[in-house]
Amino acid sequence: MSALAAQIETGSVLDGLTAQPADPLLALIGLFRDDPRPGKIDMGVGVYRDAGGKTPVMAAVKAAEAFLLKDQQTKSYLGPEGDARFAELLTPIAFGEIDRAQLCGVQTPGGTGALRLGAELLARGRAGARVLVGTPTWPNHVPLMEAAGLQIVPFKHFDVATQTLRFEETLAAIKAATPGDVILLHGCCHNPTGADYTVDQWNILAPLIAERGLLPFVDLAYQGLGNGLDADAFGLRAVVAHNPQVLVAYSCDKNFGLYRERVGALFVVSDTAAVIQSNLLALARANWSMPPDHGAAIVRTILDSPELTASWRAELDAMRLRILSVREGAAGRDPALATLTQQTGMFSMLPLSPDQIRTLREVHAVYMAGSGRINVAGLTPDAIPAFAAAVAAVR
Numbered sequence: 001m002s003a004l005a006a007q008i009e010t011g012s013v014l015d016g017l018t019a020q021p022a023d024p025l026l027a028l029i030g031l032f033r034d035d036p037r038p039g040k041i042d043m044g045v046g047v048y049r050d051a052g053g054k055t056p057v058m059a060a061v062k063a064a065e066a067f068l069l070k071d072q073q074t075k076s077y078l079g080p081e082g083d084a085r086f087a088e089l090l091t092p093i094a095f096g097e098i099d100r101a102q103l104c105g106v107q108t109p110g111g112t113g114a115l116r117l118g119a120e121l122l123a124r125g126r127a128g129a130r131v132l133v134g135t136p137t138w139p140n141h142v143p144l145m146e147a148a149g150l151q152i153v154p155f156k157h158f159d160v161a162t163q164t165l166r167f168e169e170t171l172a173a174i175k176a177a178t179p180g181d182v183i184l185l186h187g188c189c190h191n192p193t194g195a196d197y198t199v200d201q202w203n204i205l206a207p208l209i210a211e212r213g214l215l216p217f218v219d220l221a222y223q224g225l226g227n228g229l230d231a232d233a234f235g236l237r238a239v240v241a242h243n244p245q246v247l248v249a250y251s252c253d254k255n256f257g258l259y260r261e262r263v264g265a266l267f268v269v270s271d272t273a274a275v276i277q278s279n280l281l282a283l284a285r286a287n288w289s290m291p292p293d294h295g296a297a298i299v300r301t302i303l304d305s306p307e308l309t310a311s312w313r314a315e316l317d318a319m320r321l322r323i324l325s326v327r328e329g330a331a332g333r334d335p336a337l338a339t340l341t342q343q344t345g346m347f348s349m350l351p352l353s354p355d356q357i358r359t360l361r362e363v364h365a366v367y368m369a370g371s372g373r374i375n376v377a378g379l380t381p382d383a384i385p386a387f388a389a390a391v392a393a394v395r
Contacts, residue, residue: 024370032367040365041387043378046191047259048225048319048346053380058257060312064301068294078293080284081277082107086296087265089303093229094220094250094267096237103269104277106284107291110262111221111251112140117266118217118247119148120283121276122182131217132173132183136160136349136371138191138219141184153181158193160372161351163339165195171208179213185239187248188232189222189345192373196226196344199234206238216243221251224316225323226344245270252299254346255316261295319377326379333388336395340376349373356394364390 028044047055081087087105091098108114122129131150133141134157142152155173156166174183185205190196197205209216216239223232240246245268252263268276284291302308327340327348340348350372352360360366366387368374379387 028367028369031361035365035367037365039383039386041367041379041383041390043366043368043374043376043387045378046346046375048254048257048323048377049375049380050319051322051380053378055259056257058312058315060302060308060315061257061298063308063311064298064305067301068297072297075293077290078107080106080281080290082265082291083293083296083300085304086300087267089300090250090252090265091267093303094223094233094236094248095240095269096230096233098240098269102271102273103267104273104280105265105267106277106280107296108249108264108266108284109288109291110253111219111249111264112144113262113288113291114249114251114264114266115141115219116144116148117280117283117287118249118268119145119150120287121247121266121268121279122215122217123148123150124279124283126180130178130181132177132181132214134158134170134173134184134186136192137184137186141219145184150182153177158190158195158349160193160349163342163351165197167197167201170205174205174208174212174214177212177214180215182215182217182247183209184217184219185235187218187220187223187236189226189347190343191221191345192347192349192369192371194340194343194345194348194376197235202235202238206235206242209239210242210244215245215247217247217249219249221249222254222345223250224255225320225346228317228320229313240269243269252295256295256299256302256312258295258298261298262292263295263299323377326376326381326384329381329384330376330379330388333385334392337388337391346375346377347373348376350391352391352394359394360390364393366390 025044032042050056086107108117129150130153131145132153135154156169158165188196218236220236223229226232248267250265253259270276302312331337331340352372357370
């Protein structure tokens with residue numbers, strides 16, 4: 001029987017596929033869009049919004065784009081490493097002072113691309129490597145790691161019902177881990193809970209991870225939106241100071257407002273940086289060949305200009321302060337929301353049942369993820385009273 005005949009007889013390879021569930025957040029976007037009620041509140045989609053409810057393009061970004069439009073001379077390929085100057089300029093923002101001979105990095109399509117590239121690097125180094133993941137976590141962390149063939153070992157990071165960070169359980173998971181295991185850490189502005197480790201807790205975690213022989217993988221996706229650029233990098237820098245090898249997935253999508261441009265980088269700290277860089281380039285080449293240029297060129301242009309860097313830092317700080325003011329405003333409306341001021345960044349996770357969340361949407365036109373995660377930046381000043389009243393009504 002010919003190959004063609006065998007294919008016809010057995011059916012297409014694609015016939016073995018089954019329909020996959022739709023992304024619930026995408027469905028939520030559609031429900032919100034189709035809701036005709038004028039006072040509806042969108043706290044589901046994870047993008048920054050200003051006091052007018054818009055996701056603005058930063059002035060520094062507009063200026064950088066104008067410069068590129070006028071002066072960019074070519075659209076030729078950059079290579080699998082992407083914009084090397086972009087990664088170089090990000091280095092001091094993320095790491096502070098660091099021995100660059102111990103560091104390698106490549107541009108990636110967003111922070112998600114950095115995470116996936118890091119996961120594939122881990123799998124290439126040790127097939128089926130175990131990754132400790134605190135829960136709840138960003139919903140794409142687990143499927144992304146599993147798709148690379150890694151084994152997830154969950155532990156509790158945060159108790160939603162009591163709104164408390166479970167630090168002792170984090171320590172217990174590290175102490176129970178096997179040397180060579182990987183631990184995934186949110187560098188700041190934890191998504192989805194907003195519950196970050198304190199400075200004292202990072203100072204306990206960082207040496208303990210090294211003592212246990214674990215490999216830290218830090219996801220730094222919201223630097224600057226919590227307590228400021230340097231404060232938000234404290235945990236990463238503490239981990240780097242104590243551990244000989246560290247992976248860092250970095251995103252510029254949020255702190256530069258470049259969501260649709262997909263701008264990220266994967267860095268690795270190691271005394272075998274040259275060997276690791278060669279593997280990163282090979283994996284990047286096999287995955288996306290070369291990353292998109294425009295967003296990274298914007299970031300590079302901003303960070304290469306003292307004036308644009310100052311403008312960006314000021315805008316980013318204004319965004320951070322607006323998020324903080326929303327947290328304080330909502331907490332001041334209802335003691336049950338007081339824990340919002342104990343958390344940082346764009347997200348928190350409220351202790352609400354699926355029925356309560358459905359009632360918020362159907363009766364009060366308040367939209368949030370089914371997990372109870374809210375995008376704090378989705379609240380405008382005018383919407384805070386209605387949001388607090390709606391949450392009180394369903395409790």
